[in-house]
């Protein structure tokens with residue numbers, strides 16, 4: 556495998572509301588990595604095919620997003636934050652973090668954000684059925700996946716500390 560990056564790329568994924576953006580931004584600061592909030596990037600650079608009126612979100616154009624990210628990923632040192640993971644090239648990531656939140660806690664977080672109806676329901680089901688965890692396990696090697704609880708602030712700070720230590724001990728794989 557030819558990689559050539561001097562810092563690792565980390566994917567932080569999980570159901571909306573599990574704490575990806577909060578965790579990724581703290582980790583970026585702690586480990587001196589670049590945080591890429593995919594939802595924001597998609598809006599900012601119009602990497603979508605319009606608006607989904609049922610789910611009330613942009614319809615991601617995966618090809619445009621991957622083209623946009625390719626160069627940044629080559630140089631390494633990125634934390635990518637997104638609620639999906641199966642369409643990114645596997646070679647981009649050295650670590651895939653799946654955040655998980657107990658359903659009653661997630662319910663409160665999503666309600667606080669004003670989610671309701673189908674959007675609330677589909678996100679809660681996504682977490683109950685561990686859709687993102689399965690997606691990660693089908694898309695990446697098991698040994699690079701870390702499933703982490705994200706129920707409390709203490710969980711978040713433990714996760715950031717553990718991930719910061721992982722980044723500090725990361726050694727670039729030998730190119731061949």
Ligand SMILES: Nc1ncnc2c1ncn2[C@@H]1O[C@H](COP(=O)(O)OP(=O)(O)OP(=O)(O)O)[C@@H](O)[C@H]1O
Pocket residue numbers: 569570571572573574575576577578594637638664704705706707708709710711
């Ligand atoms: N581990 C945690 N403990 C307590 N509160 C948390 C935790 N993780 C996230 N939160 C809170 O939950 C809300 C959602 O967090 P955040 O925006 O980071 O989630 P997200 O997974 O990035 O969501 P989205 O995919 O919609 O962007 C925020 O108000 C945040 O402060």
